[in-house]
Amino acid sequence: MAETEARNLLKKADSKATYKGWFGSKKYDEAAELYESAANQFKVSKCWTEAAEAFVKAADMYTNLDELDDAANAYISASKCFKKNKPEASVDAFKKAIQILIQKGRFHAAAGHLKAVALIYEAELSDLQNAMISYEQAAEWYNSEDSMALANGCMLKVGTFAAQLKQYEKAITIFESVASASVDNQLAKWSVKDYFFRAGLCYLAANDAIGAQKALDNYKILDSTFTSTRECKLLANLLQDINNEDIDSFTNHVAEFDNITQLDIYRCHQI
Numbered sequence: 001m002a003e004t005e006a007r008n009l010l011k012k013a014d015s016k017a018t019y020k021g022w023f024g025s026k027k028y029d030e031a032a033e034l035y036e037s038a039a040n041q042f043k044v045s046k047c048w049t050e051a052a053e054a055f056v057k058a059a060d061m062y063t064n065l066d067e068l069d070d071a072a073n074a075y076i077s078a079s080k081c082f083k084k085n086k087p088e089a090s091v092d093a094f095k096k097a098i099q100i101l102i103q104k105g106r107f108h109a110a111a112g113h114l115k116a117v118a119l120i121y122e123a124e125l126s127d128l129q130n131a132m133i134s135y136e137q138a139a140e141w142y143n144s145e146d147s148m149a150l151a152n153g154c155m156l157k158v159g160t161f162a163a164q165l166k167q168y169e170k171a172i173t174i175f176e177s178v179a180s181a182s183v184d185n186q187l188a189k190w191s192v193k194d195y196f197f198r199a200g201l202c203y204l205a206a207n208d209a210i211g212a213q214k215a216l217d218n219y220k221i222l223d224s225t226f227t228s229t230r231e232c233k234l235l236a237n238l239l240q241d242i243n244n245e246d247i248d249s250f251t252n253h254v255a256e257f258d259n260i261t262q263l264d265i266y267r268c269h270q271i
Helices: 003-019 028-044 048-064 068-082 087-103 107-124 128-143 150-165 170-181 189-206 207-220 232-246 245-260 265-270
Strands: none
Touching: 003 028, 028 048, 028 068, 028 189, 048 068, 048 087, 068 087, 087 107, 107 128, 107 150, 128 150, 150 170, 150 189, 170 189, 189 207, 189 232, 207 232, 207 245, 232 245
């Protein structure tokens, strides 16, 4: 029933969208309302692609009316429906909404939706490069709004993807930057050891033992509590194992650490 109603509403909307009255008058406002009604009925029937396409048509009508906030909202609704089975189309719809939000100066909202785009690239499309680019742009917009915690969260994702893409220098710069900015932050300082640890693992993954040792010494200066952490001790032990060319000891140190604090996929990738 809902799908039949949706298709009837869609026909009415199409008629309104193409209506030409006296002196060129249009009925875009009526068409937009009907398209959104049709989209919602399609959602009830779980016809996700049809719902998304109806929302896009509504967005087009709102754009014609210069009602950009409504257009952005319609594109966002479309993207959520497309996400069910057409992730690429979902990204495109999100980006149209984001473009409008930037035009309106709503950088914080734009950054939030760009994070959603990044997640689609990451989880649905396995496109780490574009996920990284999206998170990095979102971080810039959060920075422009002085939302530093959100910006740092995005940059940590950038660092993680950079490491997975073997862009170790970029990853190191990000992890060290976020760590340094978090040392004196009462809410974030407890994560500093993890950021330094990730940076240290990137040095090892890049086969830069000398750089890793210099970095480790610097981390101890920047954060006096880091020296006593298991993360610091592991990095020091691994560096010693590398210098001694002792593969068995290297493997044992990693296993011992993992038995107490499980290394996540990212850390294992670095080691």
